Amino acid sequence: MTNRTFAIIKPDAVKNNYVGNIYNHILEEGFTILSAKLIKMSKYQAEQFYLIHKDRPFYDELTSFMSSGRCMVLALEKDNAVENWRTVIGATNPDDANDGTIRKLYASSLGENAVHGSDSNENALKEISFFFSYSELI
Numbered sequence: 553m554t555n556r557t558f559a560i561i562k563p564d565a566v567k568n569n570y571v572g573n574i575y576n577h578i579l580e581e582g583f584t585i586l587s588a589k590l591i592k593m594s595k596y597q598a599e600q601f602y603l604i605h606k607d608r609p610f611y612d613e614l615t616s617f618m619s620s621g622r623c624m625v626l627a628l629e630k631d632n633a634v635e636n637w638r639t640v641i642g643a644t645n646p647d648d649a650n651d652g653t654i655r656k657l658y659a660s661s662l663g664e665n666a667v668h669g670s671d672s673n674e675n676a677l678k679e680i681s682f683f684f685s686y687s688e689l690i
């Protein structure tokens with residue numbers, strides 16, 4: 553179970569038609585997509601998902617943005633998936649992200665930064681189960 557991570561293609565990237573490009577990165581990097589679905593979060597759902605950031609100054613802006621449009625949520629599998637996916641997506645701020653990373657290529661700004669990636673194995677499992685039931689992970 554520790555070889556799983558959770559990803560979101562955020563509303564900016566869906567709106568800008570980067571879903572296909574980002575899928576290619578996922579597959580070319582050797583991740584198996586266990587499940588994927590297009591969703592639109594409510595403000596409340598976004599607030600629950602990002603509860604860890606509730607005292608941060610960007611919490612309201614972040615949860616408004618994440619509930620502003622359609623997202624693609626994905627459960628991914630690969631050896632060392634959490635660390636690997638974080639490397640593939642790049643730094644939180646696209647200005648700091650390495651060349652070739654998803655955020656460098658497709659992010660609009662620090663807040664609207666194209667993708668999410670879990671930061672630990674423990675959070676990956678929590679985040680996957682926030683959006684997917686066991687039977688949806690194929």
Ligand code: UDP
Pocket residue numbers: 610613614643644662663664665667668669671
């Ligand atoms: N974020 C923001 N302003 C900041 C830091 C973060 O708007 O100063 C947003 C950004 O969309 C980021 C999300 O909040 O992806 C979660 O922040 P975190 O520090 O967990 O970054 P991540 O793990 O996504 O790289």
Ligand code: MG
Pocket residue numbers: 669670671
């Ligand atoms: Mg984070």
